[in-house]
Amino acid sequence: MTRNEEALDIKHTNYRNIYRLFFQYNGLSKPQIVKLLNLSLPTVSNNIGELEAEGKIREGGFFQPQGGRPAIAYQLVENAFISIGVEIQKKNVRCLALNLQGNILAQKDTALYFENEPQYIESLCNIIHTFIRSLGCLYTQILGIGFSIQGIVSKDGQSMLYSRVLPGEHFDVKELQPYFDVPVKLFHDVKCAALTELWFSEQIDNAVYISISEHLGGAIIINNQIDLGKKGYSGALEHLQIHSEGNLCYCGQRGCLETYCSLSALLSPNETIEAFFKALRNKDELVLMRWDAFLEHLAKGLNTVYLLLERDIILGGEIAFYLIPEDLKILQEKILKLSTFPLEGDFIRIATQQKYTSAIGAALPFLIEYLP
Known part of the structure; x- marks a missing residue:
């Protein structure tokens, strides 16, 4: 690397480090940035001017003075891009x-x-x-x-x-x-x-995300990243076959988890998810039986998933809004009965992000x- 290239690299690094601070703090003054990054005031001033000219930050008032002139507070322009x-x-x-x-x-x-x-x-x-x-x-x-x-x-x-x-x-x-x-x-x-859940949650490191909506789907989270596999098929849990001679799936195979544990499988024709869960919470006997069968099939699929990956399971999709802790307790108990190994603690949770x-x-x- 030449001396000019090295200088440009340092300049670019300073620019990015200063810009990054505005995503972490609501407001920053030049002296604060000098202290946080151990940079000179002229370097900070030049970069602040550049960021302001590009419309990425703006002046946002003043900090309360502690002797001398009040320092200008600069803020991120959140809607710049x-x-x-x-x-x-x-x-x-x-x-x-x-x-x-x-x-x-x-x-x-x-x-x-x-x-x-x-x-x-x-x-x-x-x-x-x-x-x-x-x-x-x-x-x-x-x-x-x-x-x-x-x-x-x-x-x-x-x-x-x-x-x-x-x-x-x-x-x-x-x-x-x-x-x-x-x-x-x-x-x-x-x-x-799954990426949305990962972005807004601080609890995830390794997990399996299961989406239950009209159709079933899955995603595997490894080291805070969505795993895509070799080509992109990773996490396609909907086509895990739990019954060799079971229901016909849209993929052409029989017995896929999709055909037992999607909302398409759970709900009757013209039945809404709201109506189903209202009847469930009111202890409708037939709905309780359907729900129990649904959880039995889901437990069978999730037991295989947990056996292979041994990661916490996050239940998302449209169904997440209607789930309550009692549902998870029943599901975990069903998995425990199927599990080869003893499982300790709660290992299933409801997705925190449930809209859009x-x-x-x-x-x-x-x-x-x-x-x-």
């Missing part, structure tokens, strides 16, 4: 915008029935453009657009590897990118939900990549 998450569902499209602190700026659901046709892509992109215009921001402020889809996605986020729920040979980054001047990526919806998780998780990767 925005990340967009788009959740693709069978009948709807959910658009969501996050600022640099991961806070939701706006969210909108729009009815759009999924079709494996180029016309669907055009309608979808028009919805997204309308949503972005409603934010009142410039396209130069957008870090990227992430699409959460009900399908396995390649590790680079460029293509769909597998989906029987939303088959889409036309749904690919190469089909989407021409409509946008910002980066576009695809993400598996359950891995998006897939859309948030689709926006987060661009935010994470940007953060200094």
Whole structure:
């Protein structure tokens, strides 16, 4: 490395370290930054001027003086850049915008029935453009657009590897990118939900995230990262076969966990999840029997998962909002009866994040990549 390159590297490091502080503190003065980073005042002043000129920080009043002139308090411009998450569902499209602190700026659901046709892509992109215009921001402020889809996605986020729920040979980054001047990526919806849980929780290190909504899905968390496996299939617990001659799954196999432990399997036709859990809490006898059978099957699948991975299990998805501690107690007891080894303590918990998780998780990767 030449002397000029070394100087540029030091300058870049100082810039990033100073910018990083504003994500950790609500307000900072130049003297405080000097003390925190052990830098000279001219170095701090130059970087503060640069960050302010770029619209990344702003003056936010003054600190109370302790003799002498009050110091200017500088603050992060949280909305300087925005990340967009788009959740693709069978009948709807959910658009969501996050600022640099991961806070939701706006969210909108729009009815759009999924079709494996180029016309669907055009309608979808028009919805997204309308949503972005409603934010009142410039396209130069957008870090990227992430699409959460009900399908396995390649590790680079460029293509769909597998989906029987939303088959889409036309749904690919190469089909989407021409409509946008910002980066576009695809993400598996359950891995998006797991990433959201990981982002907002301080308790996770290693865990298995299970999403129970219309369909079942899983994601494996290793060392605070979503594990994608060799190609992207990691965590597809929905196709764990628990009965060799069981129910027919949309994948073509029989006895998959999906066919016993998704909401599609739990709920009767035209029954809502709200109605089911209301009847359950009111001790409806038939509903109690259905719930017990559901938990029996879930315990069988989770026992295999815990036997292989021995990690805490996080239950997320639409069902998480309706679960209570008593449900987890019953489920754990059923797993204990099946377990080969003695299990101690609670090892299942309800996800802390229960709203817009897939859309948030689709926006987060661009935010994470940007953060200094």
